[in-house]
Amino acid sequence: MRRCPIKESGVFTAWSLNRGLAGLLLLAVFLPCCVSSGVSGPFALVPSEGGHARFSEEGLTVSARHLGEDDSAKYLEGKGFVSLSGDLKKLELFVIFLEVINQTGKETIIDPGGIRFLTGYGLTLSPRNYAHLYSDLPPGPAREEVLKGFHRISLSRMEIIPPGASLERILFFSRPEKVGDQTGLFLGSLYVGGKSLDNVLLSFKAVPLEE
Numbered sequence: 001m002r003r004c005p006i007k008e009s010g011v012f013t014a015w016s017l018n019r020g021l022a023g024l025l026l027l028a029v030f031l032p033c034c035v036s037s038g039v040s041g042p043f044a045l046v047p048s049e050g051g052h053a054r055f056s057e058e059g060l061t062v063s064a065r066h067l068g069e070d071d072s073a074k075y076l077e078g079k080g081f082v083s084l085s086g087d088l089k090k091l092e093l094f095v096i097f098l099e100v101i102n103q104t105g106k107e108t109i110i111d112p113g114g115i116r117f118l119t120g121y122g123l124t125l126s127p128r129n130y131a132h133l134y135s136d137l138p139p140g141p142a143r144e145e146v147l148k149g150f151h152r153i154s155l156s157r158m159e160i161i162p163p164g165a166s167l168e169r170i171l172f173f174s175r176p177e178k179v180g181d182q183t184g185l186f187l188g189s190l191y192v193g194g195k196s197l198d199n200v201l202l203s204f205k206a207v208p209l210e211e
Contacts, residue, residue, distance in 0.1 A: 038120065038206075040178045044068055045096075045204035052099075053185065053202035059104035060192055064185050064202045067095040067170070068209075075170070081149035091136055092175045093128060096185060098155060101166045106193030108161040114189025115155070117173050120180020120206070128172040129156050179206045 045066035047053040052063040067075055072095045096117070102108040116124040133150055137143040150156065155169035171185075185202040 038178050038180045039208045042209040043179055043206045044209055045183060046207055047204060053204055055187075055200050055202060057197070058192075059102070060108060060197075061099075061101040061103075062187065062190070062200065062202070063099050065097045066204065067097050076149075076153075079149070079153055081146070081153070091133075093172045094175045096171045096173070097168070098171055098185075099166065099168050100161055102161040102163060102192075104192050105163050107163065108193075109158060109189075109191040110155070110161070110167070110187070111158045111189035112155045112171070113158075114187065115171065116186040116188065117171075118184040118186055118201070119176050119178075120183045121178065123176065124186070125173045125176065127155065128174065133172075181206055 047065075052065045054061065054063040056062075075095075075097070100108065100110055112127050112129070115127055117127075118124055130147060130151060133147060134143070137146060150172075153170055155171055159167055159169070161167045183204045183206050185204070187200045187202070190197045190200060
């Protein structure tokens with residue numbers, strides 16, 4: 001059995017790779033070596049320690065947490081988006097809550113175009129965006145209300161985080177039929193002061209849920 005080339009430290013796991021598509025492809029190839037039996041059906045994503053998967057470097061902290069069905073509903077309803085909460089289940093989406101805290105003294109940029117969820121089986125998923133939901137939902141006033149809410153709370157466009165500020169957004173992904181025991185959230189477009197960080201992977205363990 002091959003050893004997995006993930007270096008873990010505390011509550012986060014991060015890989016430093018060459019920038020760009022080559023790094024993402026390498027992640028997609030290597031991550032399956034960490035898989036044993038995998039999880040089919042409903043699942044939860046749990047960091048190795050603590051409540052969040054976390055990356056921290058020189059004043060920049062990025063943390064992620066999987067929101068299960070109940071937590072997603074509470075979060076969305078708390079933001080006033082009751083209809084969006086109901087549509088999550090219909091569309092078979094799962095949600096990751098992402099927080100970026102910028103104490104670097106420099107402007108930080110995060111672009112969802114470089115974010116991927118790695119299932120642990122060589123498959124990468126892009127976050128669902130406005131166009132995806134527009135085509136998934138039936139026409140009508142309800143769709144417009146859902147899309148309005150989605151645009152406000154999701155990471156659906158490039159965001160600039162000034163020094164001393166923070167950003168909270170959620171990411172929607174299509175729910176895969178099966179995930180590996182080891183999965184990850186890949187952040188490929190993260191910039192501090194105009195400089196790209198090495199590609200960062202926040203690592204999760206997948207655990208099965210009773211249906």
